[in-house]
Each structure stands twice: as structure tokens, then as C-alpha cells.
Amino acid sequence: MRLLMSVMALALALCGPAAVVAQIVPPVAASRVAALSDLLLIDRIVAIMREEGLIAGREMGRDMFPDRAPAGWEAVVSLIYDPADMRRRFDAAFEASLEGSLHLAEIERFFASALGQTVLSLEVAARLALLDPVAEEAAKRALAEMQQAVDPRLTALAGFVDTNNLIESNVMAALNSNLAFFQGLAEGAALQDMVPEDQILADVWAQEPQIRAEMTDWLMPYLALAYRPLDDADLAAYQTFSETPAGQAINTALFSAFDALFTAISRDLGRAAARQMQGQEL
Numbered sequence: 001m002r003l004l005m006s007v008m009a010l011a012l013a014l015c016g017p018a019a020v021v022a023q024i025v026p027p028v029a030a031s032r033v034a035a036l037s038d039l040l041l042i043d044r045i046v047a048i049m050r051e052e053g054l055i056a057g058r059e060m061g062r063d064m065f066p067d068r069a070p071a072g073w074e075a076v077v078s079l080i081y082d083p084a085d086m087r088r089r090f091d092a093a094f095e096a097s098l099e100g101s102l103h104l105a106e107i108e109r110f111f112a113s114a115l116g117q118t119v120l121s122l123e124v125a126a127r128l129a130l131l132d133p134v135a136e137e138a139a140k141r142a143l144a145e146m147q148q149a150v151d152p153r154l155t156a157l158a159g160f161v162d163t164n165n166l167i168e169s170n171v172m173a174a175l176n177s178n179l180a181f182f183q184g185l186a187e188g189a190a191l192q193d194m195v196p197e198d199q200i201l202a203d204v205w206a207q208e209p210q211i212r213a214e215m216t217d218w219l220m221p222y223l224a225l226a227y228r229p230l231d232d233a234d235l236a237a238y239q240t241f242s243e244t245p246a247g248q249a250i251n252t253a254l255f256s257a258f259d260a261l262f263t264a265i266s267r268d269l270g271r272a273a274a275r276q277m278q279g280q281e282l
Contacts, residue, residue: 028104033095036104037087039111040254044124046086051131053081053265060269065276073276080268086261093260097253103246110241111250119230119238126226130218139221146224156235157223163242164251167215173259174211177266179204184270188278 037043057077061070098104110116129135146154161167182200227235241247 028095028098028101030091030095032104033091033098036098036108036111037091037094039108041120041124042090043083043087045127046083046090048124048127048131050081050083050086054078055131057081057269060273064273068276073272076272076276077269080265080272086265089264090257090261094253094257097256098249101249101253103244103249106244106246107250110246115234115237118234119227122226122229126222129225130222136218136221139225140217143221143224153224153227153232153235156232156239157220157227160223160235160239160242161219163239163247166219167212169255170215170219171208171212173255173262174215175204175208176259177262178207178211180263180266181270181273184267184272185274186270187267188271188274 054074054077058070058074061068061073061077065073101107111120126139130139179200182204186200230238242251
């Protein structure tokens, strides 16, 4: 990146202050996006997110339709969380979010490295483990022990959270998802008296403190569990990459793509819930 900036500065100096130097960035090929998704283990992440969605869907069905047989609702939730469709939606949004990126080669190089593949595998394994409530409680106890011992690893984890804006990005994604669900309900005419958009927004925003607390409560145990096998040098190297323009670019692109994916899924769930509330066939 320093070489690129030096060349650009030299070109501007040679052309004079009135000249404009435009950098032409070719479109990102869909095949390259798919290959990067494979490198990032997106299929494994999607499979876990499907399981999370099925669990949440069952809970939603019990809360919203307690007097109805759950089979029909669970079947439609399973269709909405179809892995192939999720991957297609993700890649489309990922391709759009990577458009114009100057850092693809650096991103690919890092995540193809031994360290890159190690951290991805650890993240996936930890998220899979936390599907089990017992494992989640154990992770929370382990974090509490680290806090009591003032473990220096906590400082590194907090720095990683701040660098990647993990709390704010996840909170906003959850709020967007909840808003999309209510919009899906409204589109299906399931909200009495057609609740106005500003009221829906207010109701969703009122959930922000609870969402923030739940995200914080989940995120730190997850990170502590995921990165526990990493030595301090490897975690520091991952942090260093995260601070680079390439690291920031892939973090932003991933959040944008997953946000688009879950906004679409939540709207589909809202529409399906509206049909169920009105007694229509799912």
C-alpha cells in the first residue's frame, strides 16, 4: 500500500495540481468472489447460521402461534434458511460490497495463509460449540475466571473488538433484521390498523439496549473461546492484519454482506408469519 501511495503522489506532482489521476479498478469477477467465500469458510458459517435460525424459528413459533401445530411453521422456516439460497444471497451481496476494492490480493493472501485458515477454523468451531447452551455457559464461566484473574488476553480481545467495531456492527445488523421482520409483517397485513413506519422504527429502536447487552454478553465469551488456542504472537498478528486497509475492507464487506442476507431472511420470515397469523397456507 505504501508503494501505491508513493506512485500516486509522484504522478500528482508530475501532472501538477490541476490534473486528476483516476485509478481504474476492474469489476470483481463472480468466480473470484465465490473462491474468496470458499476461502473464508462461508459454507460452514452458513450451515451454523441455519441451525441458529431453526432454533430461533422454533422459539418464535411457540411464542407467536402457541395454539397451532408447529410442523407447518418449522417447514417454512427451514425453506427460508435454505443453505444454497443463503450462499447465493451472501455471494451477491459480498460481490457488491467488494466492488472497487484495492485490497483483494492482500485479503486472499492473508486468509490463504496458515494463520488465516487457523483463525477461521477456530471461529467456526467456537460458534458451532456455542449452539449448545451448556457449552455457552461454560464459555461464560471461563471468561469470568479470566476477568477475575485480570488475564492480559482480555486487553487483546477488547482491542480486537474495537478495531473491528464488532459490537456496533452486530447491534446495527440485529436492529436492521428486526426492522425487516416487522416490515414483512406489515407487507402481509398482519399488523393491526397498519402500524405506521415511524412507530415500527420506534419500537425496533427501543430494543437497542437489550440487543447491545445480549451481544456483549455473547461476544466476549465467544472470542475468548475461539482464540484460546492461539498464542499471543498469532493473536497479535491477526490484530495487525485487522488494522490494515485490507483488514478493514474485508471486515466491512463481510458485515455488509451478512447484513443484506439477514435483512432478506428476516423480511421473508415476517411475510411467512403474516400468512400464518391469517391462517393461510405456508
